[in-house]
Amino acid sequence: MPRAAKPKAAPAKKAKGKLYAMPEKIKEGTILTDLAKGQWRIGPSIGIGGFGEIYAACRNGEKNYDAVVKCEPHGNGPLFVEMHFYLRNAKLEEIKQFQKQRKLKSLGMPYILANGSSDINGQKHRFIVMPRYGSDIYKFYVQNGNRLPEATIYRLALQMLDVYQFIHNSGYVHADLKAANILLGHGKNDNGQAYLVDFGLASHFVTGDFKPDPRKMHNGTIEYTSRDAHLGVPTRRSDLEILGYNLIEWMGVELPWVKQKLLAVPVKVQQAKETFMNDVNASLKALFAKGVPAAIGDYMKYVVKLTHNEQPDYDKCREWFANALKQMKVANSGDLDFALKPQSNNNNNSPPVKKTAAKRKKEAADEELEENADQTPRGRQAANKAGARAKPSPKLKKNAVADEDFEENVDNTPRGKVAAKKAETAAKPSPKIKKEASVVSLDSSDDVILDTDEEEDVDYTPRRKLAANKAVGGAGDSSSLQRGSPKKRVKLDTNGTPKAPTPAPAAASSAKLNFSPMPSMRGRAGKTLINDDLTPQPRSNKTYEFNFELDVSMDANVIVNVKRKKKGGQSSSKVSNGTSGTPSRTPNKDSPATRVNLRKVTSDISTPNSASRKSPRTPAVTVRKFRH
């Protein structure tokens, strides 16, 4: 039987201009129970990210709020990814082991204390509990007029390289380093160590070929997104490049793509970075009028030379920064010092740029308004929203919307063209996949049990993906990996070619599966941007009806196994003209033309019925009927 949407008490509040719902507010004093039955008392809210809210918390019965709870609606991908990253790769013993090996007193690698789910105002939320850290260094950067002391920059570089080495050793990249994601330790005794937080974009780095992936293109925070990340390829060198852009900016210079006000158009930023890195020596000289800091120059030149699947030489990189500290006669120990002082060399002690964060935000919003002028109504709407957000809001660095259809952002550089071509090819499903038409909205809304061993084959890529996988039994149809984000729609035409979504006919209220290779961008300066709007514009009014069965797996990715299912001896593939009110052509008048059977696979492996066979990859799925 087809399964309808799991009824929800109330729809999640969708943040304006964002794909992910913002969490319900949790009242101070609320007790959350984690999966191991530990109880956590919620304290005051201490941070709001692009996707979730962070509260101070403590174990019930204790007084000190020395933990934090990060909470997001269950359907949100980033926290799901982050939780799994921590559970799998950041066990306290492993962190300690790494410290021991590398003889480090401390390591800026966070870990998870607990996790669970809770109904908040009738809405299911996921939460993780982590140690509480202190202030983020973005605060100091802004206080100092957009710069940090040079010695502190080198110390931060050393610490972040340690964290990178730890993460990369686990096979993952962080992909979103920025000042707002670097926190000092909590309390007076831990101000010498910075912690890299926010693993919502963590993913396996590639070890094989360099294959651009339109699904992930431009993910990250646009100022610092690496050239590989602009192409959707997670690499270790990418993390190093992201760090490099941050280091340059912390030195008090404006990155060219920031200066040129390109941030609203990811492809232009990408092109500017290509140009910058093509002759990084000259580019740096142009940026640092008083001389390029040697450590930064050596580091960036090294990053440019790395191949996409090469393991970086972390020691070599650290040596440049350690030597720079020695030259400055600054010890790499004690509290990190964020007070700007006159320095003996000229690298970053020129007068601070008198530009406040608010002013910069205003500029970014103005850029968006300019960029979006005279465009589609959607673009104009985005521009208006961006304008509204231009008002100063120091901590709430909300995403502005700068939707850019992939097609509109064609990279015309030779590398861009090749990449786009490759990406297009990579995104195409096998022609064997059959026509389908129902829209399925997937939601990671059930608890995921945290037995990482059971999930050995799971790839926690940054976003959940919808993948039409090899058909399960019977039909024998197969597809190459298809995707979409769980709340996105992806459509295949009759040949299995991705095509733009079409409006669903009102009569065919059944779920609809749309595939599209065209990502749309959301996000804004300073905020993490996730490329997962896969349905920019309806481009055809055709829909195809058929019966099929879906076996959906949910981890960081959603794997959808599509199987065509014959119904009552009738051909499973029926075509309607897709207009509103089109009657069903399915023989059974009581059922809709299109059926979506989703198997939420249980642990009962003894049941021969495929609908209840165990699949280690199927923790949870919700299908919601899509209606226009």
Ligand SMILES: Nc1ncnc2c1ncn2[C@@H]1O[C@H](COP(=O)(O)OP(=O)(O)OP(=O)(O)O)[C@@H](O)[C@H]1O
């Ligand atoms: N463990 C922690 N201790 C103290 N504060 C924290 C902690 N984790 C996060 N914060 C605060 O909350 C803010 C947002 O956290 P985080 O970046 O993890 O959220 P997010 O929703 O993933 O944000 P983003 O939009 O950057 O992806 C941080 O900048 C920081 O100020």
